[in-house]
Amino acid sequence: MIKVNELEVGRKYPITRARRIDTKYEESVLLTVLGDDESSVSVFLPKRYTAAVTKDDIEMINSTRAKMNLIYNGTCEKTKAYKL
Numbered sequence: 001m002i003k004v005n006e007l008e009v010g011r012k013y014p015i016t017r018a019r020r021i022d023t024k025y026e027e028s029v030l031l032t033v034l035g036d037d038e039s040s041v042s043v044f045l046p047k048r049y050t051a052a053v054t055k056d057d058i059e060m061i062n063s064t065r066a067k068m069n070l071i072y073n074g075t076c077e078k079t080k081a082y083k084l
Contacts (some may be wrong), residue, residue, distance in 0.1 A: 001042045002035075004082050008074035015068045018061040020051065029053045035072050043070070046082050076078060 007013065013033035021030050028044050035041035045053065060066045073083040 001044075004043055004072060004084070005045060005075070007043070007070070009072055009074050011070040013041075013068055014070055015061055018058045020050075020053075020055075020058065027049075029058075031070060045084070048081070049084065 013035065015031050015033050017032035021028055024046070027050060028047065030042055030044055031052050032042050041074055057066050061068055070084065076080055
């Protein structure tokens with residue numbers, strides 16, 4: 001498991017699996033992406049993205065009907081929010 005800010009800026013990480021998980025704080029979206037050397041790496045999306053990822057999005061990713069990538073574009077200078 002890695003943190004969003006540990007991803008390489010501007011790199012496309014193919015998403016191989018997505019799921020919603022109840023954490024001790026609240027529901028979150030956990031993505032499995034292909035990292036260096038094609039190994040699988042898990043990363044939690046920031047809380048503000050949880051509502052944006054629908055059940056249909058998760059089903060589409062997991063059924064491989066859609067090929068999606070996670071791209072980390074650094075942080076916003078004003079808000080310090082992650083740009084994905």
